[in-house]
Amino acid sequence: MIPIPFELPVQIVSHPIRMATPEIDLVYPQVTGLANPSAQTAINLEIVTEFALLVQQLGYGNQNLVEMTGYYEVKTNERGVLSLLLVVYSFTGGAHGLTLAKGLTFDVHTGRRYRLGDLFKPDSGYTKVLSGFIGEWIEQWEVPVLEPFESISPDQDFYLADHSLTLFFQLYELTPYVYGFPYFPIALKSLESIIADPSPAATLLPF
Known part of the structure; x- marks a missing residue:
């Protein structure tokens, strides 16, 4: 693995949407100052599109809406x-x-958004490998699942953080509501043999 030169973080600007009735307090991110304007446009369009889908699914514009809040975390x-x-x-x-919740992962040079399968080599069997990790942790941590866990989706929700791939499930998708979002971090080093190179996962592998 060739060491990646130091790069300054991408500049991120918060954009608020606020309303008194119903009570709406939304904040979504946009990137700025990228050397590649096309990449910047592509990333920002993906962010806006996914954020809009979330608020639409949760009743934005619905006459019964009482309250809506939204935010983002940089992982x-x-x-x-x-x-x-x-x-x-x-x-x-x-x-x-x-x-x-929705995870989004980008290459800031090209603007490409990466889905889960894009992080791994073709025919790597990544769903089986990742499901194996999660199945073990469900058992070890005694996670209260709604039904027996069999496998993740090929396009399972995820984000990259701290040299790890974190897979997560929506409320009610795996566990009861009171359990919240089940998060499963997997060290990238443990997946090195099946990670595609180039990919964001390969870039973030520890040296």
């Missing part, structure tokens, strides 16, 4: 890799509200 911003987590919560009545 990785180094070596030309940007990995974000978008989170939106809404309450439309009932016992409790609902929250959705």
Whole structure:
């Protein structure tokens, strides 16, 4: 693995959307100052599109909407890799509200967005490998699953952070609501044999 030259983090600007009735407080990110304008446009369009899908799914514009909040977390911003987590919560009545989360990972030089399968070599069997890790942890951590876990989706939600690939599940997808979002971090070093190179996962492998 060739060492990656030091790069300054990407500049990120927060854009708020606020309203009094219903109570809406949304903040989404946009990147700025990239050397490649086409890459910057592509990344920002993906972010806006995914954030809009989340708020739409959670009832933005619904007459029963009482409250909606949204924010983002920067998980990785180094070596030309940007990995974000978008989170939106809404309450439309009932016992409790609902929250959705979406992970986005980009190559800031090209603007390419990476799905989970893009991080691994073709025919690597990555779903089986990753599912094996998660199955073991569900058992070891005694995670209360709604039904027996069999496998992740080929396009499972994820983000990259701290030299790890973190897979996560939506509320009710794997566990009861009270458990929140189940997160499963897997060290990239343990996946090195199946990681595609080039890819953001390869870039973030520890030296």
